[in-house]
Amino acid sequence: MTRTAVLICPGRGTYNKPELGYLHRHHADKAALFAGFDAARAALGQEEVTALDGATRFSVGKYSRGDIASPLIYASALADAQSLAEDIEVVAVTGNSMGWYIALAAAGALSAQDGFELVNTMGTLMQEHLIGGQLVYPFTGDDWRPDLQRKAELLALVAQINGRRGHVLALSIDLGGMLVLAGDDAGLAAFEAAVPQIADRFPMRLANHAGFHTALQAPVAAEGRKRLDGAMLTQPAVPLVDGRGAIWQPGSTDLASLWDYTLGHQVVESYDFTRAVQIAAQEFAPDLFIVTGPGTTLGGAVAQSLVHQDWRGMTDKAAFKARQAEEPLLISMGDDSQRSVATAPAS
Structure with a gap:
């Protein structure tokens, strides 16, 4: 079978x-x-x-x-x-x-x-x-239930930081319960300073990663x-x-x-991995x-x-x-x- x-x-x-x-x-x-x-x-x-x-x-x-x-x-x-x-x-x-x-x-x-x-x-x-770098930050809890309000708040913070002079920050990858963000050092550092540490791991910079999936x-x-x-x-x-x-x-x-x-x-726009998986599930079961x-x-x-x-x-x-x-x-x-x-x- x-x-x-x-x-x-x-x-x-x-x-x-x-x-x-x-x-x-x-x-x-x-x-x-x-x-x-x-x-x-x-x-x-x-x-x-x-x-x-x-x-x-x-x-x-x-x-x-x-x-x-x-x-x-x-x-x-x-x-x-x-x-x-x-x-x-x-x-x-x-x-x-x-x-x-x-x-x-x-x-x-x-x-x-x-x-x-x-x-x-x-x-x-x-x-x-x-060019640029990446970091990872979760928006769901340990139970994996989607927290859409928290996700919206984080993305609003990203947009606010990106609007500052001399700062670049954007959503790189929508990755299940994680947001992968990309930007220049000023943008990444501003986000790191603005959010609480989680489990002594996040926000986590990714070594040797550039600002993938952004205009950078x-x-x-x-x-x-x-x-x-x-x-x-x-x-x-x-x-x-x-x-x-x-x-x-x-x-x-x-x-x-x-x-x-x-x-x-x-290469230059956000990559929605979450949606890719969900569409694959829905369309091909x-x-x-x-x-x-x-x-x-x-x-x-x-x-x-x-x-x-x-x-x-x-x-x-x-x-x-x-x-x-x-x-x-x-x-x-x-x-x-x-x-x-x-x-x-x-x-």
Whole structure:
């Protein structure tokens, strides 16, 4: 019996110390795939992906860089997408932030190699320019119930700070129960000073992250359009849900518009991951939501996005966990205890 799944690809920040060696542990059978990625990096004088993954030491300063993290995450996620059990039918693909580029390849709109070129180019450009920064701040409590008033208050504060002279601040990603904000240092610092600390963690600055999904990235988007050729796109094999919740269908996708979105709106405007997940749930009603590796940090945002729309009666964290215990709905391939659910046929 076929299991239907929405496939979700992660963005930056998901390849950390526990993920070192991910390609070697899980994908020793994909040497040919990785050889193409390594050759592309070597041609640019960059360290090969398999060498980065096979290193004996991990440092945040190195592995959080856009030109290092992006290709590692792409290789890990795409290899996972190619490792699903044969009884799983992917009915739609989406992703978070950089995960949109991975989603394009996972859905067949880009070849594996062209997808790698897109990710490596944009990751390198982001690192070279490193305009602005990002921080994360929650608007829901421990029960995951949506607090729309708190969210509105925080977004009003963001707008107020952005209106100050010499300050830039905007919503970067709507991420389940979290707001990812981006701006210049003055804008980020003003927000940090204005909100209470939560759990000694938030607001949390993200290392080596630029002001993604804001107008600050306009120069990066322009340079990406110069260096990359939109002719690499083809019709997706399965539907794609983008960072606005718009659906790109196989056979009827306007490829020029898809390219414009990918290196235009997607780079310089807010990315609504919550809406992408919710639209995928509503339109495709899958048996499973499968988050590719590396890492497991995106699973919480997916679960919160579903809870915030009362998906299948799940109105809070407890309800979600009860459903997961009864029959897993959300599978994180980066979690060894869950990975086999997606890679082995259902019994």
